[in-house]
Amino acid sequence: xxxALYRLDDRLIHGQVxxxxxxxxxVGFIVLVDDAVRSSAWEQELxxxxxxxxxxxxxxxxxxxxxxxxDWERDPRVGILVAGDVDTLAALTANSHGVSRxxxxxxxxxPGRSERLRYVYLSDAEAAQLRKLAARGVQVTxxxxxxxxxxxxEDFT
Amino acid sequence: xxxxxxxxxxxxxxxxxxxxxxxxxITGVRDALVPVSNDGCDTGALAERLTQAIDNKxxxxxxxxxxxxxLTSSVRLARSKTDVAVVTGVNLAxxxxxxxxxxxxxxxAARRAAEAGSRAIRTPAA
Numbered sequence: 001x002x003x004a005l006y007r008l009d010d011r012l013i014h015g016q017v018x019x020x021x022x023x024x025x026x027v028g029f030i031v032l033v034d035d036a037v038r039s040s041a042w043e044q045e046l047x048x049x050x051x052x053x054x055x056x057x058x059x060x061x062x063x064x065x066x067x068x069x070x071d072w073e074r075d076p077r078v079g080i081l082v083a084g085d086v087d088t089l090a091a092l093t094a095n096s097h098g099v100s101r102x103x104x105x106x107x108x109x110x111p112g113r114s115e116r117l118r119y120v121y122l123s124d125a126e127a128a129q130l131r132k133l134a135a136r137g138v139q140v141t142x143x144x145x146x147x148x149x150x151x152x153x154e155d156f157t
Numbered sequence: 158x159x160x161x162x163x164x165x166x167x168x169x170x171x172x173x174x175x176x177x178x179x180x181x182x183i184t185g186v187r188d189a190l191v192p193v194s195n196d197g198c199d200t201g202a203l204a205e206r207l208t209q210a211i212d213n214k215x216x217x218x219x220x221x222x223x224x225x226x227x228l229t230s231s232v233r234l235a236r237s238k239t240d241v242a243v244v245t246g247v248n249l250a251x252x253x254x255x256x257x258x259x260x261x262x263x264x265x266a267a268r269r270a271a272e273a274g275s276r277a278i279r280t281p282a283a
Contacts, residue, residue, distance in 0.1 A: 010199040013225070014226045
């Protein structure tokens with residue numbers, strides 16, 4: 001197996017990730033890539049609280065994720081990698097190991113962003129960055145939960 | 158006497174609003190609880206909603222799950238204040254107890270609510 005889901009979600013590890021995707025995929029590990037959380041022990045503890053003990057949670061900085069991506073891809077367990085912003089995912093796709101697909105799972109409203117889907121708000125720059133990923137061969141779709149229909153990038157950017 | 162504690166129910170979707178409605182129907186108490194949903198919020202927007210709901214008053218945050226965005230935003234906020242406590246696994250029983258015991262400190266009220274909520278979880282013989 002390997003990482004079954006590369007997810008863009010500004011809530012990072014939460015119910016949709018652990019239950020919505022984690023249950024049907026039968027995940028064995030979740031990688032949370034976030035520089036701030038990586039350096040905060042109490043925030044890591046909070047994110048761990050929402051995850052069953054049988055699922056390993058790995059906290060990584062963007063740089064650590066770039067270094068270990070190939071190891072996670074070779075892991076016999078099924079994994080989910082989640083990052084909270086487009087920049088982080090873009091950095092991972094720049095890695096030579098590559099990320100072939102990205103799931104846009106939840107990017108919420110903030111000033112400068114406009115609604116693209118009920119659960120996806122993007123600034124023009126973020127939308128352009130996702131299109132750039134797609135141009136590099138990454139398959140980018142939006143899908144909050146597995147039971148929803150995936151929305152192609154061109155339909156929300 | 159100091160102002161009674163405020164309770165803020167923090168949930169996914171409309172769970173908080175539904176719990177508030179149930180508490181009001183059962184007790185008639187209308188001013189003890191404020192519902193906050195995480196609908197459409199990233200962590201920053203949810204933090205803003207929570208800050209408005211607390212309104213700089215001593216409070217207990219009743220969070221639906223022991224993990225996820227509702228919890229992380231609530232704990233982040235509580236860490237920055239001395240008079241805000243957090244309880245997870247909110248249920249109707251703990252809220253009913255809380256609205257009649259709002260003269261405690263936030264930490265004591267949170268502990269009491271957690272005990273009341275836990276006592277309500279049973280498996281009665283059918």
